[in-house]
Amino acid sequence: MQGLSCGTSNIVGVRFAVYPMADNFVEIIKGALKDTDTSKVWMETDDVTTCVRGRSEHVFDVAKAVFVQAAKSGTHVVFNGTFSIGCPGDSEGDTYMSENDVRLNEEASRKEAVEAASHFALYPLNNPDYMQVIADQAALAEEHGTFTKGVHYASRLDGDANDVFRTLEEAFVRASKSKERAHVTMTAAVSANSPSTKNK
Amino acid sequence: MQGLSCGTSNIVGVRFAVYPMADNFVEIIKGALKDTDTSKVWMETDDVTTCVRGRSEHVFDVAKAVFVQAAKSGTHVVFNGTFSIGCPGDSEGDTYMSENDVRLNEEASRKEAVEAASHFALYPLNNPDYMQVIADQAALAEEHGTFTKGVHYASRLDGDANDVFRTLEEAFVRASKSKERAHVTMTAAVSANSPSTKNK
Ligand SMILES: [Ca+2]
Numbered sequence: 513m514q515g516l517s518c519g520t521s522n523i524v525g526v527r528f529a530v531y532p533m534a535d536n537f538v539e540i541i542k543g544a545l546k547d548t549d550t551s552k553v554w555m556e557t558d559d560v561t562t563c564v565r566g567r568s569e570h571v572f573d574v575a576k577a578v579f580v581q582a583a584k585s586g587t588h589v590v591f592n593g594t595f596s597i598g599c600p601g602d603s604e605g606d607t608y609m610s611e612n613d614v615r616l617n618e619e620a621s622r623k624e625a626v627e628a629a630s631h632f633a634l635y636p637l638n639n640p641d642y643m644q645v646i647a648d649q650a651a652l653a654e655e656h657g658t659f660t661k662g663v664h665y666a667s668r669l670d671g672d673a674n675d676v677f678r679t680l681e682e683a684f685v686r687a688s689k690s691k692e693r694a695h696v697t698m699t700a701a702v703s704a705n706s707p708s709t710k711n712k
Numbered sequence: 713m714q715g716l717s718c719g720t721s722n723i724v725g726v727r728f729a730v731y732p733m734a735d736n737f738v739e740i741i742k743g744a745l746k747d748t749d750t751s752k753v754w755m756e757t758d759d760v761t762t763c764v765r766g767r768s769e770h771v772f773d774v775a776k777a778v779f780v781q782a783a784k785s786g787t788h789v790v791f792n793g794t795f796s797i798g799c800p801g802d803s804e805g806d807t808y809m810s811e812n813d814v815r816l817n818e819e820a821s822r823k824e825a826v827e828a829a830s831h832f833a834l835y836p837l838n839n840p841d842y843m844q845v846i847a848d849q850a851a852l853a854e855e856h857g858t859f860t861k862g863v864h865y866a867s868r869l870d871g872d873a874n875d876v877f878r879t880l881e882e883a884f885v886r887a888s889k890s891k892e893r894a895h896v897t898m899t900a901a902v903s904a905n906s907p908s909t910k911n912k
Contacts, residue, residue: 538907561831588737590731592729636837637837697833697865699899703760706759
């Protein structure tokens, strides 16, 4: 899809973590990062979360790749993060906005068949029409075939991880285009290999 | 602190999960739920997240308790969730708003000494003054002694888990009182027992 980024404006960020529910979680996370090409994004990690910033295409490409590469082993893994655009005063990492739109991890992510379930929610800030923006993106997810149902405070998606992340990205990008210089955030929990009985 | 809930209005909810990074994660989660009294909240769990709703006091009481009871063993555990108030059309669970304000898990949570680090962010919806509301709550966290620094898209808190959750609750409640019938959400990742070197 067409991204948000033109020249040096509209930097997108995500603050996230990937949680492998396993004793060897450090090894799984390090392996996933090693298998992900992060050269087109600004990235900073501390002991709580990781922040990735750049063009929307590359932020979603990297977020999906880290999740898929961690989940491909079959371990129960959850991605949990908040995407953001338009936060006032935000400029660090702007240099990465000059990257082209070729996604570095798409091919590798497409090779893995990871079933995913997600709860996501959009928060268009400073927008009186925000409830309509949210409703429009839930309708979009239905068109994608990934939408399962609404739950309290969120929408549920199910499907291949590549399809789930495609819906997340498109919902976020479309919501960001709903208003000039929009400030929009989107939370997403994406789970793979859960031992729980699915309750769709 | 004084809660938000009077009679049957202003129900608060949180959609969250607790992630123990261990092979026996199911056992840890089940143990934490067993050690938490959830009788004053509406609660629903699926394979991705858990939703808890009721008076603000009890929603925060239960969220903290599940995290603390899961973390007390020393396993690396992360709480990741989004608190919400004022979502239009939201009524399920209203019956729980008639509970009194006595917190059922506070005493047990206070007994555990769990060091926690958190990234949190407030999203006041449909409010042109939202950036000021956010700045005011970061200032509040400084008064509490839990604020460490701002990071991209979030504020970092460090301290005993009880103190960290107290700051989260007060920031959320105060932001919710900043406007009539406010719709406010707050994301929080809270980590304990991380093996990573702290980068405060
Ligand atoms: Ca301790």
